Amino acid sequence: MIKFENITKKFKDKKVLKDISFEINKGHLVAFIGASGCGKTTTLKMINRLIKPSSGKIFINGEDIEKKDVIALRRNMGYVIQQTGLFPHMTIKENIEIIPKVEKKNKDEITKRTMELMEMVGLNAKEFLNRYPTELSGGQQQRVGVARAFATDPEIILMDEPFSALDPITRVGLQEELIDLQSHLKKTIVFVTHDMDEAIKIADMICIMKDGEILQYDTPENILKNPVNEFVSEFVGKNRIWTSPEFIKAEDIMLDSPVSCLSNLTLNRCLEKMRSNKVDSLMVVESKTKKLLGIINAKKIQETLDRSKEVNEVMETNLISVEPNDSIIDILQLVEDNNVSTVPVLDKNKRLLGLITKSSLVTTLSQQFIDTEEGMLS
Amino acid sequence: MNFIEYVIVNKEQILSLTLEHIKLTIIAVGFAILLGVPLGILISYVKQLNKPILGVANIIQAIPSMALLGFAIPFLGIGTLPAIVMVILYSLLPIIKNTFTGIQNINAQTIEAAKGIGLTKFQILFRVQIPLALPVIMAGVRISSVTAVGLMTMAAFIGAGGLGFLVFSGIRTVNNLQILAGAIPACLLALFVDFIVGIVEKLVTPISLQKINGSKSKRIQIRKIEKVILSFTALVVAIIFGFSAILNGTTDQKVIRIASKDFTEQHILAHMFSDLIEDRTDILVDRKINLGGTQVCFSALKSDDIDMYIDYSGTAYGDTLNYPPISDMEKVYDTVKSDFKEQFNIEVLKQIGFNNTYVLAVNKDTAKKYQLETISDLAKVGTKLRAGTTLEFLNREDGIPGLIKHYNFNFKDTTGLDGSPRYIALNNNETDVVDAFSTDGLLKKFDLVTLKDDKNFFPPYYAIPLVRGEVIELYPEIVPIIEELGSILNDEIMIELNYKVDELQMEPDVVAKEFLTENGLLEE
Numbered sequence: 074m075i076k077f078e079n080i081t082k083k084f085k086d087k088k089v090l091k092d093i094s095f096e097i098n099k100g101h102l103v104a105f106i107g108a109s110g111c112g113k114t115t116t117l118k119m120i121n122r123l124i125k126p127s128s129g130k131i132f133i134n135g136e137d138i139e140k141k142d143v144i145a146l147r148r149n150m151g152y153v154i155q156q157t158g159l160f161p162h163m164t165i166k167e168n169i170e171i172i173p174k175v176e177k178k179n180k181d182e183i184t185k186r187t188m189e190l191m192e193m194v195g196l197n198a199k200e201f202l203n204r205y206p207t208e209l210s211g212g213q214q215q216r217v218g219v220a221r222a223f224a225t226d227p228e229i230i231l232m233d234e235p236f237s238a239l240d241p242i243t244r245v246g247l248q249e250e251l252i253d254l255q256s257h258l259k260k261t262i263v264f265v266t267h268d269m270d271e272a273i274k275i276a277d278m279i280c281i282m283k284d285g286e287i288l289q290y291d292t293p294e295n296i297l298k299n300p301v302n303e304f305v306s307e308f309v310g311k312n313r314i315w316t317s318p319e320f321i322k323a324e325d326i327m328l329d330s331p332v333s334c335l336s337n338l339t340l341n342r343c344l345e346k347m348r349s350n351k352v353d354s355l356m357v358v359e360s361k362t363k364k365l366l367g368i369i370n371a372k373k374i375q376e377t378l379d380r381s382k383e384v385n386e387v388m389e390t391n392l393i394s395v396e397p398n399d400s401i402i403d404i405l406q407l408v409e410d411n412n413v414s415t416v417p418v419l420d421k422n423k424r425l426l427g428l429i430t431k432s433s434l435v436t437t438l439s440q441q442f443i444d445t446e447e448g449m450l451s
Numbered sequence: 452m453n454f455i456e457y458v459i460v461n462k463e464q465i466l467s468l469t470l471e472h473i474k475l476t477i478i479a480v481g482f483a484i485l486l487g488v489p490l491g492i493l494i495s496y497v498k499q500l501n502k503p504i505l506g507v508a509n510i511i512q513a514i515p516s517m518a519l520l521g522f523a524i525p526f527l528g529i530g531t532l533p534a535i536v537m538v539i540l541y542s543l544l545p546i547i548k549n550t551f552t553g554i555q556n557i558n559a560q561t562i563e564a565a566k567g568i569g570l571t572k573f574q575i576l577f578r579v580q581i582p583l584a585l586p587v588i589m590a591g592v593r594i595s596s597v598t599a600v601g602l603m604t605m606a607a608f609i610g611a612g613g614l615g616f617l618v619f620s621g622i623r624t625v626n627n628l629q630i631l632a633g634a635i636p637a638c639l640l641a642l643f644v645d646f647i648v649g650i651v652e653k654l655v656t657p658i659s660l661q662k663i664n665g666s667k668s669k670r671i672q673i674r675k676i677e678k679v680i681l682s683f684t685a686l687v688v689a690i691i692f693g694f695s696a697i698l699n700g701t702t703d704q705k706v707i708r709i710a711s712k713d714f715t716e717q718h719i720l721a722h723m724f725s726d727l728i729e730d731r732t733d734i735l736v737d738r739k740i741n742l743g744g745t746q747v748c749f750s751a752l753k754s755d756d757i758d759m760y761i762d763y764s765g766t767a768y769g770d771t772l773n774y775p776p777i778s779d780m781e782k783v784y785d786t787v788k789s790d791f792k793e794q795f796n797i798e799v800l801k802q803i804g805f806n807n808t809y810v811l812a813v814n815k816d817t818a819k820k821y822q823l824e825t826i827s828d829l830a831k832v833g834t835k836l837r838a839g840t841t842l843e844f845l846n847r848e849d850g851i852p853g854l855i856k857h858y859n860f861n862f863k864d865t866t867g868l869d870g871s872p873r874y875i876a877l878n879n880n881e882t883d884v885v886d887a888f889s890t891d892g893l894l895k896k897f898d899l900v901t902l903k904d905d906k907n908f909f910p911p912y913y914a915i916p917l918v919r920g921e922v923i924e925l926y927p928e929i930v931p932i933i934e935e936l937g938s939i940l941n942d943e944i945m946i947e948l949n950y951k952v953d954e955l956q957m958e959p960d961v962v963a964k965e966f967l968t969e970n971g972l973l974e975e
Binding site: 145149152154158160162171231 | 558561563564565566568569570571574579582583657658833837
């Protein structure tokens with residue numbers, strides 16, 4: 074929906090944006106993040122033409138925005154900034170209604186819309202409409218800012234670090250409300266922030282910028298798991314993913330080559346195999362399909378007197394398993410609820426892909442705190 | 452008589468002058484706002500104009516107000532126009548500067564937000580910038596308004612009227628009560644203006660940006676009261692303007708403008724001639740009393756701002772036409788008459804029968820100490836004495852410069868002191884010798900000794916009516932009237948009339964009327 078084509082911006086002699094190109098899909102919330110001076114705010118301000126590119130073109134729905142009337146362009150976009158930018162000499166009502174009023178819309182419609190907007194941002198209309206911005210808290214002001222941005226029901230909303238000046242509690246609250254709003258309205262939102270947690274939490278796509286260039290433009294999950302270079306991984310932080318544990322999946326933390334055996338192996342042989350591989354259980358799989366048939370652990374063998382039996386007679390077949398895409402939270406819950414110590418990872422066809430054990434879980438979890446040379450999540 | 456009594460006696464005059472003062476001030480400040488605010492907005496948008504415009508306003512501010520006034524006369528004439536223009540110029544700087552500052556100081560983020568949500572430049576200016584800058588702009592207007600009230604007293608200096616008239620008049624006649632009668636109302640007016648504009652300042656500050664003093668509802672109440680006060684004041688002002696507009700309605704009325712210089716005799720003369728003309732014809736006289744010195748009056752006559760005033764032959768000859776002084780009365784008169792007609796189309800009517808020549812005066816003690824009876828006596832001890840004379844006298848060829856050449860001596864030092872302050876200085880022994888007019892009432896009042904011009908330095912100063920040629924053509928009937936009065940006046944009469952004003956504190960117009968009445972000159 075929004076397309077940047079070879080955009081460069083020079084301020085005096087400094088190149089603030091270096092030939093960047095990207096596309097934002099309709100209905101996506103894209104977060105632009107980077108250190109101060111990386112060009113993220115400049116990028117945002119080019120969308121509503123507050124800043125003019127030195128070269129390159131920007132398209133919205135296929136139209137070159139330079140060719141459009143700038144006032145109409147801006148009025149069809151929401152614009153929310155840090156410190157709100159509410160007009161201090163106008164009441165909340167006047168602030169929200171200013172553009173519709175200037176467009177000479179019908180009075181009743183305006184009032185109706187205002188009430189809708191106040192409800193949308195969770196502010197009591199009666200209490201707040203006739204107050205002035207200075208009488209409101211930061212969080213309340215920011216809600217009004219959002220309401221004002223939505224007043225003309227725009228398709229695109231631009232948000233420039235809107236929550237940065239708020240205390241953490243309010244910030245989290247507003248982030249969650251934004252996510253909720255977005256799930257209903259599905260607007261195209263361009264969101265500038267310097268808070269990685271915030272970006273991961275709310276964005277559909279994240280664009281990491283440095284010195285005027287885009288380093289990685291990807292889903293939050295990919296950025297967490299597959300940072301494109303050292304800078305990105307440093308920027309993201311090794312342990313960032315732990316704040317969004319839902320992204321940690323079974324396939325990320327499983328042992329990929331669990332020790333397995335065929336179903337006709339004798340218990341004695343199994344025990345030998347366990348010893349030589351230093352494991353205390355074996356996965357029993359079908360030879361061709363690699364389908365998991367059962368699990369045998371050392372304890373069970375030791376309980377059995379006749380070690381010449383085949384493993385398929387003794388193995389545990391009532392299995393708790395997970396799929397590769399299940400998150401670590403689900404796995405931990407599973408382990409907790411069922412008191413198992415080994416959880417195989419199976420695909421849809423019950424093929425064995427990997428194994429998660431209690432000890433491998435401990436190793437994974439301890440990565441947050443202890444520097445291991447080779448982590449599960451590297 | 453004390454101050455309260457004086458005010459009560461003169462209450463109509465004080466009131467009318469106050470109203471005049473208010474009118475002039477409002478017009479001046481009004482225009483200053485109309486000019487200054489847009490200029491202030493302009494320079495906040497066009498950065499390059501910032502320095503030049505503020506620079507010019509600064510320079511204007513730095514020029515002494517009197518100088519600006521004097522400078523304006525050849526271009527703008529006399530009266531209300533130059534006075535208003537001057538006050539407008541002086542009011543510009545605070546208004547421009549404050550408008551500029553007010554707009555500059557608006558949070559840049561707010562402006563960017565305004566742009567970003569799609570307001571046009573005009574909308575941003577009128578809906579965001581001006582409302583937010585208004586408190587600061589009003590502060591500038593407030594400063595300008597209060598200053599304007601004080602400055603407007605200068606307006607009297609060029610005949611524009613207002614309370615300054617009383618101040619200048621009182622200085623001239625050493626009448627402290629009159630000075631106060633002008634100064635105190637002006638002061639009260641300034642305070643009142645400050646109060647009213649202060650209310651406006653508060654009302655234009657958005658409630659949200661005011662310092663919170665008490666609950667919101669209380670603030671709203673106070674605002675209501677303030678609005679009432681303001682509306683009432685506005686109503687009163689409108690009435691004042693409306694009234695004077697009606698009174699100044701255009702008619703086919705014949706009018707001539709007679710001016711006087713800035714001393715007592717001139718005022719009496721102007722009133723006498725004016726009264727007589729009004730009595731004997733259907734012409735109305737617009738009296739511009741206390742217009743200024745010789746220069747101002749002559750310029751005004753030349754530039755068609757006034758129609759007539761009384762000058763003195765010696766002054767016209769030596770000062771205006773710049774001839775070296777001579778003592779032949781007839782030659783002086785003839786030369787002046789022909790030169791003025793030729794060069795300026797000014798008619799010099801028949802000479803009036805008194806010679807108001809310059810004299811040097813000292814107080815009784817000095818005269819005794821140095822045995823002074825003539826100027827030659829003075830010349831002998833000149834270097835021991837200080838002269839405090841009018842500025843005119845200090846600079847004219849028929850004044851100090853010519854005098855010390857003629858009598859071949861020098862003063863210890865010379866100071867320029869206009870009007871009656873020089874008599875006061877003489878009294879307080881801060882100066883020893885002053886210049887005076889031979890018919891000066893203040894000579895009698897301060898009991899001074901005049902020194903005889905034994906070497907006949909001073910030329911004759913016979914009073915001569917100067918009238919613009921065109922006016923004579925328009926209203927030839929005034930000529931015999933003027934000459935009739937002129938033939939009656941003489942030295943003794945003038946001294947007597949001057950004394951009545953200077954010592955007995957009578958008003959010049961009263962003295963004039965009395966004289967005409969007593970001498971049966973008035974027909975009605």
